[in-house]
Amino acid sequence: MTNYASAAVPGWAAQAWVIWPVFAVLVAVSIGLLLWGRHLDAAARPPARVAPVSRLARGRQASLRPPHVQRVRGREGELAVLAGMLRRPQGRFAVLCAVGGMGKTTVAAQLAAQAEAMGWRVFWVRWRDGAELAQQMVQAALACGLPEAELEAARAGQASLPDVVWRQLGRVRRWLLVVDNADEPYEIGPAGEPVADYRGWIRPHGRGLLVVTSRDGSEQTWGPCARLLPLEPLPVRPAGQVLLDTAPAAGTAEQARELAARLGGLPLALHAAGTYLAGPTSRYRTFAAYRQALDQELRFLLGAAHPNASHPQVARAVVRHTWEVSLDQLAGEGNALARPLLRLLALLAQAPVPLSLITPDLLSVVTGHDVTAMALEGAFAGLHRYGLLGLPHSPGSTGPASGSSEGAQVVLHPLIREINAVALTAETSELAVWHRALAERLTTAVHEASRRGRAGWPAAVLLAPHLPLLLEYGDPRTATHHRTALDALAQVLQKAGAFGAARLLDERVLDVATRMLGPEHPDTLTSRNNLGNALFGLGEPAEALRLLRQTLEDRARVLGPVHPDTLTSRNDLACALDGTGEHAEAVGLLRQTLNDRTRVLGPEHPHTLASRDSLGLALDGMGEHAQAVRMHRRTLEDRTRVLGPEHHLTLLSRHNLAGALTRAGERTEAIQLLRQVLNDHARILGDAHPHTLAGRDSLGLALDGMGDHAQAARMHRQTLEDRTRILGPEHPDTLASRHNLALALTSAGEQAEAIQLLRRTLDDRVRILGDEHTHTLSTRNALETALAMSTHQPQSRWWHWLRRRNDAAGGD
Missing domain, CATH: 1.25.40.10 (Tetratricopeptide repeat domain)
Structure with missing residues (x-):
């Protein structure tokens, strides 16, 4: 230490035993002064520490307590993510989003129970309106030590109340705040504050974790700091366990899983079914009996209207009404078309629905109002935002408009579809108008797909599951027209290689034609022949051969041996025989068919060329490779001239010629042809x-x-x-x-x-x-x-x- 005034060192400063005690005394005095200052500050303001919730949970404060739940099944993944965020929020909040009835509140309540067990303070805010939300958020902030002076400043207009609340939530740790049923984010406020701006009541800025449950699953709604956790239906095994938890005496685990699959894994429906089965006066007391009864009594077991459905909390807990809450909210947003659109989708089969099938004109017919393309697009987007429909081929999309419109499609949960069909039946006396309009649109869609040729194959595959509805919804006077449409689509599907879808249509058409027209009507025989071809394409040759032989015999007897339909049957039977290795019989039938078709249809008719191509294949199978090569060369030349070089039958002829060349030992030419045809097939057919x-x-x-x-x-x-x-x-x-x-x-x-x-x-x-x-x-x-x-x-x-x-x- 230097004395700058005298430039001399004091004598006491040269002694170390004096310096260190003096230094220690100065440090002690400084610490004492610091602690005394903090004590004086504490006297003027309460400490920012978490107060016990139990002290606040009196009277109106009891609403901050989370609901009690039993063990949650099948949500381990979501709970693990939430538990990780609870430990380290990292400037984010979580949104549990899904359609009504998926168990969002249950998952949040389970997280709340886990947080309380870990010593976290938990605040449960159930959304009803903006004023009540503000009050409950203030209560949570007060429980976290919000000074009354800051609160009074906000009340006096000197500060923003959400700013004051979230400033306090940023001062303390180890809290969980759940905002439940925030299904109308635009109402959360304060007024004029979009949620995604994080200037209102929803913010990612606290030092604990905010969890929101909502039917709105839009990323645009919640902003970039939201971790969206969409809930899907429960897998079969945990869904079955939910039923066993609720009704343990109703049957075996396998029977519970079968019922759970029938209910689509929807937690609300599982709890409703389990509660019903556990009731001592219920008509059905077993899982098996309840599952069988659903086919005939769904509108009574799950679709019955509740007398207090006008109350939102009641409506949310009833399968029949829970989705009406979302539809009401969409209507309140000005999206009144969402409800009739959902009702219309419910009339279709339980399969993906191509967006191209649903047109503004179709909605105009059923609603009686003019519908624009923009309004229809908005209705699709609204239903998707609230989880009422999904987009199977557009994972991660934010709306139905995402991706290519060519193959865009939507799906409904099975129960959403069934309950909305029940609702439509209950609320309209003109259901036939809906059915006729849908049948006409389906028929038009079939013709559109057929006219487009290969480009229409993807649309045909998507339409196939819905086409049998033509036989149910159509006017009996148009039944023949509708059967023709189904036959036409089945043929398109066979060309596309979708034999499974073709088989379903052919079976349905054959059943209806047999009942309405008789087993030997020409249309019935056509349907039976088509089904035989579809079965052969699916790899069921025995049944295919049986149907094709029977149809050939019946057509020869009813129509005559050289009727074009009879020749078609003979050709198809021969092709199936050749495909199963019965080459000799196939050659005999094909020679006869080729001669008859040449005489009746002409040498260059597509059917005649098909018979010649098939005969070449059969000869090749018998070992007559040279003759097969000559026949395939001629057929390829004729098909190229008649049908064009890239017609799928021309490509098939080129492939068959190459196969015959391979077996004839001319492999160099064969490989050249096969490489070319493989590229063409992949490019044209896929x-x-x-x-x-x-x-x-x-x-x-x-x-x-x-x-x-x-x-x-x-x-x-x-x-x-x-x-x-x-x-x-x-x-x-x-x-x-x-x-x-x-x-x-x-x-x-x-x-x-x-x-x-x-x-x-x-x-x-x-x-x-x-x-x-x-x-x-x-x-x-x-x-x-x-x-x-x-x-x-x-x-x-x-x-x-x-x-x-x-x-x-x-x-x-």
Whole structure:
């Protein structure tokens, strides 16, 4: 220490034992003064610490207590996310959003119970109106130590009340604030303050966690600091456990899961059903009985109107009314079209609905008012915002307008659909008007899809589940017209390779035609023939052959042996026989059909060309490869001239010619054709179309025959994966791909995997096709070859002979 006045050091300062005690005394005095200052400040203002909620929970304050809930099932993922945010909010708040009845309040209450158990202070604010929300938010802030002076300043207009409340919530930790049922965010306020601006009552700025439950799931509503947690229906297992928790004596766990699946995993419906089953005077006391009764009595069991439904809290807890609350809110926003739109969607099947099906004109007919495209778009957007419809092919979208309008579609939860259909029946006396308008629109949509050709295939697939409604909603005077529309769409679906959807339509049309027209009416026979073709495409050859033979016999007897419909039946039966390995019988039928069609229809009629193409395939199957090549070349030239080079039948002829060339040993030309046709099929029909998969399979066979076994194996493996996914693991084409992959692996020296694949394929073909079927015998021979090759050295003559035998066997 230096004395700047004298430039001399005092004598006492040179002694260390004096310096350190003096320094310690100065520090102690400073700390004492600091603590005394804080004590004086505390006397003027209460400390900012959390006060016990129990002290505030008297009288009106009791509303801050969270509701009690039992164990929550199936929401572990959402609760884990919320628990993480509770520990570290990081400037965000959570929004539990979903359609009414999904259990948002239950999940929030479970989180509240967990927070209380951890020592957090929990405040539960149930939204009713802006004034009550403000009062309850102030109560929460007071419980967190908000000074009365700051509150009075806000009341006097000297500060913003939300600012004062949230300033206090930013001073303390370890609190959870739940704003429940905030379904009208624009009303939360204060007036004129959008929620996403974070200047009102909803803010991410506190040091605890804010959780909001709402039917509004729009990111635009809640802003960038909101973590949206949309709730989906419960999976079957936890949904079944909810029923068992509520009605433990109503049946087994499996029966509970079956009922839970029927209720679509909707928590509100699960609790309603469980409560009903547990009632001592209920008519139905078991899960099985209740599930069976729903088909006939849903409007009584879940769709009954409640006498106090005008009260919002009652309406939210009743399945019949909970979604009407959202529709009322949309109407209050000026979106009155949302209700009739939802009612109209409820009349369609439980399947995705293409947006292109619902037009302003359709809504105008059923509502009796002019509807604009903008109003319709707004109604879709409103229903989506409140969770009343979903967008299956647009995950993460913020509205129905997102993505391409070509394939855009919406879906309804099964119970939302059923309850809205019940509501429509109850509120209108002109249901027939709705049905007729919808039937006319469906018919028009079918014609639109048919006219568009290949471009209309995606729309046809989406329309298919809804088309059977034509047979229910249409006027009996238009029944024939509607059956024709269904037949037309089924044909489009078969061309698109959607055999499953085609089968459903064909079965329905055949049933109705048989009942209304009789089993031997020409239209009934057409429906039966169409169903046979669809079954064959689905890989059910036995039933397909039975129907096709029966139809051929009936048409020949009723219409005559050379009627165009009879010739169609004979051609289709022959194709099915050829596809199952009965080449000789197929050749006989096809020669006869080709001659008759040439004489009756002409040599270049598309049906005549189809018969010639099919005859070439059958001859190829019999080993007449050279004759098959000549026939396919001629058919390809004629189809190119008559139909065009990119018509799907022209592409099919090119593929069939390449296959015949491969089996005739002309693999170089075959591979060139197959690469070209594979590219064209993928570009025109799509990667997943059966013709594209067939082209890739044929290219793999040709490459294998040329000795490029590794590339062939890769191609067959990809085809096998795609066919398994698209057609199913036991479809004949899938079995052929597995067989052909095994052949390529055998040739490549990978006998172990090949043997495994061939054994599995042999078991499946014996079970599905029979022990003596041509394809079964081919697989058995291939397995014997692979087993023999696996036991001999590659250098031996025996091994090389087996390689030649395997190559000569070829693929299916």
